[in-house]
Amino acid sequence: MANTLNKGELVAAIAAHTGESQAAVNRVVDALFETIAKTVAKGDKVTIPGWISVEKGFRAARAGRNPQTGATIQIAASNTVKVSAGSKLKAAVKK
Numbered sequence: 001m002a003n004t005l006n007k008g009e010l011v012a013a014i015a016a017h018t019g020e021s022q023a024a025v026n027r028v029v030d031a032l033f034e035t036i037a038k039t040v041a042k043g044d045k046v047t048i049p050g051w052i053s054v055e056k057g058f059r060a061a062r063a064g065r066n067p068q069t070g071a072t073i074q075i076a077a078s079n080t081v082k083v084s085a086g087s088k089l090k091a092a093v094k095k
Contacts, residue, residue: 050088057082
């Protein structure tokens, strides 16, 4: 099973790599994710070339089944998030 890097560990690793304080790095990480969320919510795409792209998607309404009863149910249309890995991230995983 792979280990998970949580936000606190990510902040500590970035702080150690850059020499910045963990508080400063934490503010930057929070601002990064808030900016991505606001941008994607507006319907715009966020792209960090080679690393990642995030965009708003749409899932159409469809029929589904209740797994307990087997009854057919209608699943409402909804917005979703699409996240795609870039070439640098894919290459790093292949090493």
